Structures are given as structure tokens and as C-alpha cells.
Amino acid sequence: MSDLPDDMDPVDGLAADFALGALDREAHREAERSIARDPAFRAAVEGWQALLSPLAEGVAEVAPPPAVWERISAGIAPVAPNVAATSLGSPRASRAPFWSSLALWRGLAGGAVAFAAVAVAMLVARPQPAVQPLLVATLAAPDGAALLTATYDASRGAVILTPADKSKDDGRTPELWVIEDGSPPRSLGTIDVSVPGSHAIPPERLKGLKAGSTLAISLEPKGGSPTGAPTGPVVATGKLTGI
Amino acid sequence: MSGGGGLVILLDRAASGDAGAFKSLYDATSAKLFGVILRILHERGEAEDVLQEVYTTVWRKAAEFDAERASPITWMVTIARNRAIDRLRSRTSRPSAPLEEAAEVRDTRAPADELIDASTAAQRLHAALGSLDARHAEAIRSTYFEGLTYEALAAREGIPVGTLKSWVRRGLLRMRGELA
Numbered sequence: 559m560s561d562l563p564d565d566m567d568p569v570d571g572l573a574a575d576f577a578l579g580a581l582d583r584e585a586h587r588e589a590e591r592s593i594a595r596d597p598a599f600r601a602a603v604e605g606w607q608a609l610l611s612p613l614a615e616g617v618a619e620v621a622p623p624p625a626v627w628e629r630i631s632a633g634i635a636p637v638a639p640n641v642a643a644t645s646l647g648s649p650r651a652s653r654a655p656f657w658s659s660l661a662l663w664r665g666l667a668g669g670a671v672a673f674a675a676v677a678v679a680m681l682v683a684r685p686q687p688a689v690q691p692l693l694v695a696t697l698a699a700p701d702g703a704a705l706l707t708a709t710y711d712a713s714r715g716a717v718i719l720t721p722a723d724k725s726k727d728d729g730r731t732p733e734l735w736v737i738e739d740g741s742p743p744r745s746l747g748t749i750d751v752s753v754p755g756s757h758a759i760p761p762e763r764l765k766g767l768k769a770g771s772t773l774a775i776s777l778e779p780k781g782g783s784p785t786g787a788p789t790g791p792v793v794a795t796g797k798l799t800g801i
Numbered sequence: 802m803s804g805g806g807g808l809v810i811l812l813d814r815a816a817s818g819d820a821g822a823f824k825s826l827y828d829a830t831s832a833k834l835f836g837v838i839l840r841i842l843h844e845r846g847e848a849e850d851v852l853q854e855v856y857t858t859v860w861r862k863a864a865e866f867d868a869e870r871a872s873p874i875t876w877m878v879t880i881a882r883n884r885a886i887d888r889l890r891s892r893t894s895r896p897s898a899p900l901e902e903a904a905e906v907r908d909t910r911a912p913a914d915e916l917i918d919a920s921t922a923a924q925r926l927h928a929a930l931g932s933l934d935a936r937h938a939e940a941i942r943s944t945y946f947e948g949l950t951y952e953a954l955a956a957r958e959g960i961p962v963g964t965l966k967s968w969v970r971r972g973l974l975r976m977r978g979e980l981a
Contacts, residue, residue, distance in 0.1 A: 566970050574973050575966075579882055580944045580951045583890040604870055609977060611875040612923035613945055614882075619832035620839055626849050627827060633853070634823070634860045 570602055577606030697773055697794035730777040735788060737772040748782040749775070771798045808873035816863035823860055830874065831856070834881040841885040841948035851888055855881045886948040929979040930972075937972030940965055 566574065575581050576589040593600045735743035746763050774795045776788035783789050808829065814822035834855060839848045858880055866876055930938045943954055951969070955962040 566974060571970055574970065575951075578941070578944045578969065578973075579886040579948045580954075580969070582950045582952065583887075586886070586890070606973070607879050608871060608875050609926070609973075609980060610945060611872075611878050612920065612926040613942075614833065614837050614874070614878045615920060615923040616927065617833065617836040617840055617946070620836045621832045622835040622849060622852055626835075626852055627824075627831070629853050630827070630856045630860075631820075631824070633857055634820070 569599060573599060573602035574606045577603055577610055697775055697796035729780070730790060731780050731782060732775050732793070733778045733782050733788070733790075735774045735776065736767060737774060738766065738768075739771075743774060743788055745783065745786065746773075748778065767798065769798050772796070773798060809868050812859075812863050812866050812873050815860060816866070823863075826859075827856060830877055833874075834877060837878060837881050838885040840946050841882065841889055847888060848885070851881070851884050855884050858884070882948065889948050890950075925980060926976070929976040932979060933972045933975055934968070937968045937975075940968040941972050941976075944969060 572589060572592075576586065576593075579586075581589060589599075589603075593603055732749045734746040734749050736746055737743050744763070772795055774788070774792050776783070776792045777790035778784075778788070779790075808826065811822045811826040811829070815826055831852065835848065835852050838851050838855070839845065842848045842851065855877070859877060862880075866873065871879070930941065933941075940954070943949060944951070947954070949957070951962050951966050955965040958965070
């Protein structure tokens with residue numbers, strides 16, 4: 559042991575402390591800032607991380623419950639895993655990069671808007687041979703805060719809703735509307751943001767959705783608007799655009 | 802945990818938005834990361850939240866992964882430990898784990914049958930740890946696996962912080978020497 563130094567130089571020591579996770583909160587943050595601006599320090603940290611990470615192999619694996627994946631999946635991309643799987647080999651598969659170019663999904667997830675709940679609304683209709691454009695609308699509150707993103711995939715007959723915020727939950731139910739060419743708002747149904755998962759919008763209601771139409775959300779009594787027209791406040795609107 | 806090359810490909814495909822590849826990556830690695838997180842946090846619900854955060858981060862940062870600088874599992878374990886430790890530090894006071902749970906997590910030595918399947922890197926690392934002064938090795942294991950600060954661990958073990966720090970650092974230096 560005498561052929562080894564007894565202590566590290568301070569920078570190497572700090573890098574090791576950081577890699578081990580032994581620093582308190584403030585020192586940890588400070589080290590993170592150093593990593594960002596000091597390549598030499600970052601290299602030292604990465605060296606220790608690489609050295610230590612095989613330790614993790616000794617940790618017993620614990621299978622997480624399936625609900626965790628469901629939450630991750632709902633949060634990262636508007637594709638439920640089963641749909642992603644069935645789309646393999648279809649004309650949609652070659653469009654996979656579309657999801658990565660959808661910066662807004664990631665922006666929503668990581669941005670100022672709390673990603674409180676995600677509901678994915680899907681309905682799988684007969685696949686149509688022609689690849690049709692996807693339509694997307696980000697529905698924002700009057701103050702500009704994104705509340706929900708809606709994507710309409712005509713080739714799959716699916717509308718995917720990703721609510722970004724359920725802080726408005728005050729017992730009323732959000733209801734989604736489409737406003738086309740100056741016609742009165744047409745209901746696409748209520749949106750359940752409390753339960754991540756699937757719910758369907760009847761196909762006949764989706765017919766004719768096109769770029770330029772406006773989507774809107776109003777807050778309605780439980781069960782949806784009693785009159786067939788929005789009765790509560792409109793909390794968000796957004797135009798469908800092709801992507 | 803083997804097939805690092807496979808994980809590189811999956812990460813690369815996830816970076817280009819391939820949700821199917823990302824699911825495969827999750828299937829291959831989530832039990833390991835969940836184990837790592839759970840060992841630090843003990844509390845299942847919290848560990849599940851962190852696991853979700855970790856994979857959301859992996860998805861968003863997949864394009865930043867650089868195979869030249871780290872292996873996929875090193876990169877992901879680092880994110881997982883970072884998040885878990887962050888969560889641990891943000892607790893106002895750390896709930897103490899129930900005794901039987903604590904006993905379970907205190908045994909940080911990997912069971913022999915797990916080591917049989919472990920990669921060469923892990924075997925070498927465990928060999929290097931095994932060659933250390935037992936107190937040094939235990940100090941390294943405890944900080945790494947439990948995510949405790951030097952202060953917290955020193956208080957628990959009833960030793961001065963300086964002593965603990967010196968054990969850890971000497972142990973690490975020796976390990977690095979052995980592995981070089």
C-alpha cells in the first residue's frame with residue numbers, strides 16, 4: 559500500500575465524491591456546474607463513474623410494476639406501445655422520425671408546464687392504404703400556457719390527446735370541441751385526464767377533421783355539456799396544422 | 802446487463818424517436834435501475850416516480866449519449882443514481898427504513914451466484930474491492946449503494962467525517978490502481 563499515494567488531489571477527490579454520490583445537496587449542485595464548464599473535471603468524474611458503475615451489477619434486480627412503463631410511455635410520445643407494435647411494417651413505420659421531430663412533446667414534458675397527467679385517446683380504425691398527413695394542435699390557455707396537445711392521425715383513425723395540465727380540475731370535466739369553417743362547435747367528447755390510458759372518440763365525430771380547424775376545450779359539468787354546445791368557460795384553443 | 806453493443810443500438814434508435822427500441826431498452830434495463838434506485842430510496846412509490854423520471858430523461862437525452870465516453874449502462878445508472886440521490890437529499894428528514902428492510906439493504910455484497918453472471922468488469926471491481934481494508938471497502942459500498950453523504954454515513958457509523966472520507970478516498974485510489 560506504500561506505493562500508492564495516501565490522498566487524492568482535491569479536484570480528483572471532488573470528482574470521486576461526486577461520482578460516489580457522497581456530496582451534500584449544495585456541493586453536489588456546485589459540482590454539477592463545474593462539470594458543465596470544466597471538461598477536465600468532467601473527464602475526472604466520468605472516469606470515476608465508469609470505474610464504479612460495475613458495482614451496480616451486484617444490485618439485485620427488481621422488476622418495476624407495469625404501471626411505471628405505462629406512465630413513461632404516455633409521457634414520452636403519443637403512441638401507446640401496442641399501437642406502436644402493430645404499426646410496424648405499415649407505411650407509418652417509416653415515419654418513425656416524426657416522433658423525434660415533435661419537439662413540442664418533449665418541450666411540454668420538460669418545460670414549465672407541469673406534466674400532471676397524460677391521457678391517451680386512441681381509436682384504431684381500419685388502416686387506410688394512403689399515408690395521410692398528421693394534424694397537430696397545441697391548445698393553449700389565454701396566457702399562452704400549453705394545456706394539451708392533440709394529434710390526429712387520419713391514416714389510423716386515431717386522435718391522441720396529451721393533456722399537459724390538470725391543475726384546473728375543480729370538479730368540472732374538460733370537453734373537447736372542434737370548430738370548422740365557422741360552424742358551431744362540435745363536441746369530440748369529454749376528456750378524462752385523471753386516468754392515463756385509452757379512451758375512444760366515436761369515429762363519426764372524427765370525420766372531416768382537417769388542417770385549419772380549431773380545437774377548443776371548455777369546462778363542463780360532469781358527463782359533458784348538457785346542451786351539445788359549450789356551456790362552461792373555454793380554457794384553451796388551438797388550430798390544427800399539418801406536420 | 803451484457804450485450805452493451807445491443808444497448809448502444811437501442812439507445813441510438815431511441816434517439817431517432819423509435820419508441821419500440823426504447824421499450825426494448827426499458828425491458829432490458831429497468832429492473833436493474835429500479836433495484837439501484839430502490840436501494841437508495843427504500844420507499845417503493847418514490848422509487849417508481851424516480852424510475853419514471855429517469856427513463857423520461859433517457860428518452861429526451863438519448864441523442865446526447867456518447868458511446869465514446871461511457872457505456873449505455875454506466876450512463877443510465879449514473880442518471881438513475883443522480884436522480885435517486887437528488888430525491889433523497891430533498892427529503893426534509895429521511896424516514897428510517899423499517900428494520901427488516903434495513904437489514905436487507907445493508908447487505909451490500911453481491912451474492913456469489915449473481916457474480917457468476919456478472920461481467921468481467923464487475924468481477925474485477927469486486928475483486929479490487931475485496932483486496933481493500935475491510936473498512937475502506939465497506940465505506941465505499943455504503944456511500945455508493947445507499948447514496949448517503951459522508952456526514953450521514955459518518956454519523957451512523959459513529960466515526961469522524963474526516964476518517965470516513967480518508968477511508969473512501971484511499972480505497973478508491975487503491976482500486977483504481979488495481980484496475981489500471
